[in-house]
Amino acid sequence: MKHLPHKTIERLSQYRRALLLCLEKGKTHIYSHEIAKIQHITAVQVRRDLMLIGYTGTLRKGYNVKELIDLIGNIIDSEEGINVTIIGMGNLGRALINYFAGKRSKLRIVAGFDTNPDKIGNTMSGVPCHSIEQLKEVVAAEDIKVGIMTVPADYAVDTAELLVKAGIKGILNYTPKPVNVPEGVYLEEYDMITSLEKVAFYVKLQETD
Amino acid sequence: MKHLPHKTIERLSQYRRALLLCLEKGKTHIYSHEIAKIQHITAVQVRRDLMLIGYTGTLRKGYNVKELIDLIGNIIDSEEGINVTIIGMGNLGRALINYFAGKRSKLRIVAGFDTNPDKIGNTMSGVPCHSIEQLKEVVAAEDIKVGIMTVPADYAVDTAELLVKAGIKGILNYTPKPVNVPEGVYLEEYDMITSLEKVAFYVKLQETD
DNA sequence: GTAAAAGTGTTAAAAATTTAACATTGTTAA
DNA sequence: TTAACAATGTTAAATTTTTAACACTTTTAC
Ligand SMILES: NC(=O)c1ccc[n+]([C@@H]2O[C@H](COP(=O)([O-])OP(=O)(O)OC[C@H]3O[C@@H](n4cnc5c(N)ncnc54)[C@H](O)[C@@H]3O)[C@@H](O)[C@H]2O)c1
Ligand SMILES: NC(=O)c1ccc[n+]([C@@H]2O[C@H](COP(=O)([O-])OP(=O)(O)OC[C@H]3O[C@@H](n4cnc5c(N)ncnc54)[C@H](O)[C@@H]3O)[C@@H](O)[C@H]2O)c1
Numbered sequence: 128m129k130h131l132p133h134k135t136i137e138r139l140s141q142y143r144r145a146l147l148l149c150l151e152k153g154k155t156h157i158y159s160h161e162i163a164k165i166q167h168i169t170a171v172q173v174r175r176d177l178m179l180i181g182y183t184g185t186l187r188k189g190y191n192v193k194e195l196i197d198l199i200g201n202i203i204d205s206e207e208g209i210n211v212t213i214i215g216m217g218n219l220g221r222a223l224i225n226y227f228a229g230k231r232s233k234l235r236i237v238a239g240f241d242t243n244p245d246k247i248g249n250t251m252s253g254v255p256c257h258s259i260e261q262l263k264e265v266v267a268a269e270d271i272k273v274g275i276m277t278v279p280a281d282y283a284v285d286t287a288e289l290l291v292k293a294g295i296k297g298i299l300n301y302t303p304k305p306v307n308v309p310e311g312v313y314l315e316e317y318d319m320i321t322s323l324e325k326v327a328f329y330v331k332l333q334e335t336d
Numbered sequence: 337m338k339h340l341p342h343k344t345i346e347r348l349s350q351y352r353r354a355l356l357l358c359l360e361k362g363k364t365h366i367y368s369h370e371i372a373k374i375q376h377i378t379a380v381q382v383r384r385d386l387m388l389i390g391y392t393g394t395l396r397k398g399y400n401v402k403e404l405i406d407l408i409g410n411i412i413d414s415e416e417g418i419n420v421t422i423i424g425m426g427n428l429g430r431a432l433i434n435y436f437a438g439k440r441s442k443l444r445i446v447a448g449f450d451t452n453p454d455k456i457g458n459t460m461s462g463v464p465c466h467s468i469e470q471l472k473e474v475v476a477a478e479d480i481k482v483g484i485m486t487v488p489a490d491y492a493v494d495t496a497e498l499l500v501k502a503g504i505k506g507i508l509n510y511t512p513k514p515v516n517v518p519e520g521v522y523l524e525e526y527d528m529i530t531s532l533e534k535v536a537f538y539v540k541l542q543e544t545d
Numbered sequence: 546g547t548a549a550a551a552g553t554g555t556t557a558a559a560a561a562t563t564t565a566a567c568a569t570t571g572t573t574a575a
Numbered sequence: 576t577t578a579a580c581a582a583t584g585t586t587a588a589a590t591t592t593t594t595a596a597c598a599c600t601t602t603t604a605c
Pocket of ligand 2 (some may be wrong): 225
């Protein structure tokens with residue numbers, strides 16, 4: 128397996144999420160078309176993705192849920208796991224910490240940062256909130272690789288720069304302000320407004336035919 | 337203009353966001369390569385998108401920020417605006433209401449719904465919280481077209497069904513549980529875990545070369 | 546025992562998206 | 576005045592992503 132398409136990476140994460148639910152329900156095997164239905168894609172695409180990662184199901188019984196979960200883990204997780212931090216423990220930051228807690232054993236939110244003195248020193252859902260001043264120090268000490276940005280938009284650019292300087296290798300930016308990172312740092316940005324506008328657009332489109 | 341690519345729609349929303357910031361800063365014109373830089377894409381792609389919507393800039397001065405904002409609005413917004421509701425006024429729901437409030441004049445969050453009696457009857461950031469029992473009624477009365485789902489994952493499927501039955505035409509699902517909607521209802525799903533796993537994957541990839 | 550059915554895996558084709566190439570045109574400066 | 580420049584707009588090519596086609600294999604039904 129040399130080079131997985133970006134879209135395949137995303138789907139693998141989604142397949143795993145779906146498979147974990149199946150496992151909970153006691154399902155041991157699953158067909159490509161079942162996965163496809165859940166994800167609103169085609170069975171061919173599922174089979175193709177699995178082909179790319181070299182997984183082969185049992186003919187006529189489909190895929191072994193447990194095996195597949197493990198294989199996807201081998202591919203997208205890093206063995207030792209990855210430590211993550213959240214910058215900006217406001218509404219969204221807190222919601223995210225709460226949401227992520229314990230969701231994936233290989234993704235650990237180990238620290239949060241803020242500038243508000245009332246928040247610094249507290250822990251939220253088990254995650255300690257540090258002063259942003261200590262970013263570099265804590266990132267090094269805790270071997271944090273990924274940062275999630277949930278600071279006010281006006282601080283987005285500065286925060287990204289701080290993260291990069293602290294040695295972070297990946298940034299997930301939830302502020303609506305695009306930031307720049309140097310080569311070697313992976314950046315993902317998401318704005319909920321864009322998603323909502325997209326939905327609104329297609330609703331409008333459907334109405335007017 | 338017959339058929340805009342899905343990706344172009346997303347980018348138009350992002351261009352507008354960037355342009356609005358420029359406008360605030362008093363910038364009247366902008367070059368394709370400037371927009372491109374902000375969005376981490378190429379200038380060609382920007383020009384191509386604008387070509388698709390039939391906007392023509394002034395040679396050597398670039399694009400008129402105000403004009404372009406208006407044109408993008410004409411394309412992606414609906415004239416009368418669209419009323420939106422949020423189902424599940426918990427951590428994420430509240431954060432979203434707070435975030436969206438007043439962001440786009442054509443996207444109005446006019447109601448929220450919950451099952452928790454302590455929440456029903458209150459308003460949050462000016463948005464009234466109704467009982468989920470009243471969904472159909474309020475959706476009709478307020479002419480709500482789009483629903484954002486932030487209920488616990490276990491209620492996602494039922495909630496989607498309720499929304500469809502109430503006559504909603506577009507759903508933005510932030511629960512990690514994929515749902516199904518009939519033809520004629522536009523569905524967009526987003527799971528933050530997938531984004532985080534993607535970032536983690538590319539960080540790992542970069543480390544191991 | 547054999548044919549039909551229902552899966553998987555893979556190669557090939559199609560479609561969507563991005564990138565390149567380049568013609569065109571105001572602007573600037575020698 | 577005119578050549579160089581730096582931008583846009585557009586057609587064509589390349590790339591990425593999805594979909595189709597189909598060979599193959601086990602199970603099931605008769
Ligand atoms: N709330 C949402 O649902 C939502 C959705 C999408 C995007 N966003 C974006 O996420 C960001 C946060 O939104 P929110 O609603 O949580 O806002 P918030 O004001 O509740 O939280 C921001 C937090 O960041 C802290 N902060 C401020 N400056 C900081 C700095 N320089 N370094 C570290 N921490 C700092 C503040 O003290 C606060 O705790 C905003 O950019 C917002 O646009 C929010
Ligand atoms: N918190 C996050 O950052 C985050 C991020 C991504 C996804 N999510 C997902 O979003 C959803 C909400 O997360 P949260 O952290 O806000 O949870 P939460 O428990 O804080 O909020 C859920 C809200 O939904 C209400 N509710 C429960 N059943 C309902 C029903 N049938 N109809 C209407 N309302 C109902 C609850 O009363 C509560 O107010 C979950 O599915 C979660 O997985 C959350």
